[in-house]
Amino acid sequence: MTKAPTPEEISDFLAEQRDEAPADLxxxxxxxDDLWDRKLWHQLTDQVLEFFATQASGPYRLPLYRQFVLSFADKINQLKLVKIALLASQQCTDDQERSAFLDALAERVNKPDFAEAHVYAITELASVYLRSGQDKKARQRLDEAQETLDNFDFVENVVHASFYRVNADYFQSKSDYTSYYRNSLLYLACISETELSPEQEQRRAYDLSVAALVSDSIYNFGELLLHPILNVLQKPNAHSWLRDLLFAFNRGDLGAFERLSNNLSKDRQLEEHRGFLFQKISLAALTELVFKRPPHDRAMSFKAISHETKVKADEIEHLIMKALSLGLLRGKIDQVAGIAKINWVQPKVLERSQIEGMRVRLKEWDSNVNDLGHYIENVGQDVWASLSIAASQADLRPQNRAALLKSFSSASFLRTELPTDPVAAQPSQSPTSPPQSSSPSEEQPFSNPFPQVPAGLKTRTMVGTVSHVHTNTAYVEHNEQIWDKRLQKHFKHTAHNLVHDPVALLRVGDVVRYSAFTPAERAAREKRRGDILDYEEARGVDTGRGQSVTRRGFVVPDGKRLVMVGAKLEAIPKRQRNTKGVRYVVREVVSPFGSPITQRFDGMKKAGWLLDLQK
Structure with missing residues (x-):
């Protein structure tokens, strides 16, 4: 183990380096020397990185790293230590020396707390192995880095960028164009545009374009077409034809492909894949053909597809099957009829001309919707008139609106099938045909079974939705606006009212109009209640008569209250949502939910007080 230098030795080393350096360094x-003497490790690390980033520091990097940086390496950020070491390794004489240098660095930072720095070191070591032809060692190091990265929630961009760059280089050496394409795009996503030199940008853009074209699984170039790196291939660049070829593939332009195909011989890989490129542009032309058609007109004959894609008629079925297997299209093939029915096409980046085509189709769709709306309006005038009347009276919250529409959908006039031909829906203009009258059995006049407020009697009418139904009683939700004096604004308030159903026709979801009992109705109910109490007391039942009668009903000893439900007295718990008893009665069902009111008449049973009142 090398002995650590003493402070005096470090000071002498820095003094020697200073004396040998030019005046500007x-x-x-x-x-x-000053930062090291003051033990300002963070500032010292940044100063070393800044110095190593200059070209003038080249001759001093390795000596400074070995004699100076390693003396305080354990006191600084290990990721920055790896960055310093990588800059120093550029001064190694050959790849063998560089691999030994980086191997020692990776071993130094191979600790659980420094996993990120270790990944950075072994990734760059894999790059050296790759350049020296040791692909197996490079793959082992990359797999080790991948396994470590998978366990991290967050990693510095510089580490990810290094991994994706080396991984892309490995796949490029193996002619795995798909993996190279994806790793290169990930690498570009981890760096800024200024980190690549113009030569590196051009090389990367060229390799990416070739990989996208010759890959057998990449048929959507959207990410590459939108990336700024592709702009380096614009004219007057010598490889501008490659960029034009990518856009021709994106829009399925066979004519442009034929014009640019003469340039394929300039690249060995493109020339070797010339036949595959024609198949790929044919698939692109097929998807573009489907994309241009409206959704209702995507049943195409093999002959039409052959004409558009320039593919032989006997190869069209294979072409469509290829597109279906690659996920470019979805649909069915009718081999007997020679028709392909397509219902989905893979999304892709659109050019200006394709966007213009979409705009035209949207205008056509808008026009068709307007025509359909006018046709429905003309044919179903009675329907819309009835619907507008009910809507003007109903409390149209979302759930009520759904109930309203559902009730109209169950009506007999909506069950009639509308003609598909608008001309067939027009009434006959023949003057000789007499008007047809419906039979009495077909016309059933509707009479409102609910009690009505006498003319001249003013009462407040409310509209709400039935939420619960009991025997001759229902809970109705009613929305109203409450004015807050302190805040000076209205607030929405939902009231839950007990409403009497004297004919037992209500269903949950019905929109009803209701109001308070009139004096005559209240008197009839009180008379019927008195008769029932007399009958119950004659049988020896303690009805609670004689207790104080309030608007809350008759309070009975068992903690319940006695209320009039229909023609009977029932005890219900005191803790109900509405404790004021039944104060309202239904006047009309504005919008029945489910079955119409007329279909419920068979189960109608009028309350006793209503029968007494109607006598």
Whole structure:
């Protein structure tokens, strides 16, 4: 084990380096000596990194690292130590010396607390192995780094960037274009645009473009087309044809592919995959053909597909099957009829011309929707008139609106099938055809079975939704606005009222109109209640008569209250949502939920007081 240098030896070393350095670098060594003497390790680390980042520091990096930096290496951030060591390793004479240097560095930081620095070190060591042709060792180091990274929730971008860069280089050496493409894009996502030199940008953009074209599993170039690195291939760059070729593939332009195919011979990989590239552009043309068609017109014959994709008719079925297997399309093939029915196409990045085509289709769709709306309005005028009347009276909260629409959907006039041809829906204009009248059995006049408020009697009418139903009684939710004097604003308040159903027709979800009992109705109910109490007392039942009668009902000893439910007295718990008893009666069902009111008449049973009142 090498003996650690003493402070005097370190000071002498820095003094020697300062004396040998040019005049413009001597202040740097003075600063390093001062920070080291004051034990300002953080500032010292940043100063060393800043100095090593300059080209003038080249001859001094290895001596400074071995004689100076290692003396306080345990006192600084280990990730920064690896950065300093990597800059120093650039001065090694060959890859063998560099691999030994980085191997020692990786062993030094191979501790549980420094896993991030260890990954950084072994990744760069794998890069050296890769350059020296030791692919197996490189893969082992990369797999080790991958296993460690998978256990991290957060890693510095510089570590991820190093891993993805070396991993991409490995897959490129193995001609694994798909993996190279994905790792290269991940690498570019971890660095800023200024970290690459113009030559590196051009090389990376060129390799990415070739990998995207020759990969057998990449058919969507959206991430690459949107990345700024592709701009380096714009004209007047000598490889601008490669960028144009990518955009031609993206829009499935066979004509552009034929014009640019002469350039394929400039690259060995593209020339070797010329046949595959034609199949790939044919698939792109097929997806573009489907994309241009509206959703209702995507049943295409093999002949039409052959004409658009320039593929032989006997190879169309294989082409469609290839697109379906790759997930570019979804649909079915009718081999007998020679038709492909497509119902989905893979999304992709759109060019300006494709966006214009989408705008045109949206305008057509908007026009078709307007035409359909006018047609429905003309055909179903009676329906909309009835619906608007009910809507004007109902409390149209979302749940009530759904109930209202459902009730109208159950009506007989909506069950009639509308003609598909608008002309067929027009009434006959023949003057000789007499008007048809419906039979009496078909027309059933509707009469409101609920009691009505006499003309001239003013009473407050409310609209609400039935939430619970009991025997001749229902809970109705009613929304109202409450004015807060202190806050000077209205608040929504939901009241829960007990409402009397004198004919037992209500269902949960019905929208009803109700009001308080009229004096005549209240008197009829009191008379019926008195008759029932007399009958019960004659049988020896303690009805609680004689106790104080309040708006809360007759309070009975067992903690319940006696209320009039229909024509009977029932004891219900005191802790109900509404403790004021039944004060309201239904006047009308504005919007029945489920079955119409007329279909409920078979189970109608009028309350005794209502029968007495109607005599």
């Amino acid at each position: 001597q202040p740097v060594f003075i600063t390093l």
